[in-house]
Amino acid sequence: MAVRPEGTPCWADAMFGDVEGAKRFYGEVLGWTFGEASSQYGNYTQAYADGKAVAAVVPPMPGQEGHSQWCLYLASQDAAATAARIRGNGGEVLLEPMRVGDFGTMCLAREPSGAVFGVWQAGRHEGFEATAVPGAYCWAEVFTREPEKADAFLTAVFGYTAKRIEDEAVDFRMFDVGGETVLGRMRMTEDFPPEVPPYINVYFTVADCDDAVARATRLGGLLRFGPTDSPFGRFAALGDPQGANFSVIDITTRRGEMPQVTDVS
Incomplete structure (x- = not known):
């Protein structure tokens, strides 16, 4: 690899x-x-x-x-x-x-x-041996209340180029490396309780989002958002029984138009 x-x-x-x-x-x-x-x-x-x-x-x-x-x-x-x-x-x-x-x-x-x-x-461990297949990592987003700080830091440290999604409902950016989009950034709204600190939300791929949510909640997990359809896949945000947040996404079930983006680098 x-x-x-x-x-x-x-x-x-x-x-x-x-x-x-x-x-x-x-x-x-x-x-x-x-x-x-x-x-x-x-x-x-x-x-x-x-x-x-x-x-x-x-x-x-x-x-x-x-x-x-x-x-x-x-x-x-x-x-x-x-x-x-x-x-x-x-x-x-x-x-x-x-x-x-x-x-x-x-x-x-x-x-x-x-x-x-x-x-x-x-070194010998190069990282993920698979991505974007059921059970594997697919995507991640930085959730922050101070997006200006996060955006400036990420582009300076990792050399990302940035794009802004044109949607008045959300403040969302995507970061590219060599023309490939690798990371997102979402502004945390008042929907997030003040005690929830900024964090990086990791998405894992599943074959069926609703089925994964049903299994998670049956096992004591919390459904925090969704399931909902998007142009990128059907996804849901969850918390596991020990408090770790993560999301699941079925990337084969896509609904809606891809959003317009503007280069802001």
Whole structure:
């Protein structure tokens, strides 16, 4: 697999106080199977869709217990250089670049408006082995109350070009790398309770959105929005039983006209 361009989403993982509970939930909702926990790396456990690595779950490190949350990793060819750009553009490095054996180098950061994300410099672990197929990652959006801060940071650190969706109902931008749209940004409205911090919402592909929602809610998940149709697919926003937000989308069921976009780079 070729090295992903700088800023391309390349991996997702989440810490769970109850890892076995998370495995049961996501195994049923997304059809994941799981590898052996790696005791050398904090019992990090990879999830697979049809035999392809698509995400991972891990118990919290001491002192990190609390609200579960999915973390999206963006590709970097030099994690130390990316960390320097993060600092230089108003972001905060939460975990300095750290080698993870021969798998690669990771870094955790917070962009200026508050959303946490990861940086991954690939070694033996190059990231997602599959995307946009049932059970695999498909898309992600930065949800923020201060979009101007997030937009300026993302374009400066990762060299994205930006497009604005022409829709008075939403404040939404899309970021491109080499002509490919890789990430979205949504302004959080008053519909979001004030205690909900900015975050990156990760979308996982499913064969049937309504069926995935039914399984999730039956297992104790919360339906936060949808299911609803869009030009990109039928999707719904969910919370898992341990509080991690995510979305599911059936990209084969599309309704409506594609929105008009304007280049704002």
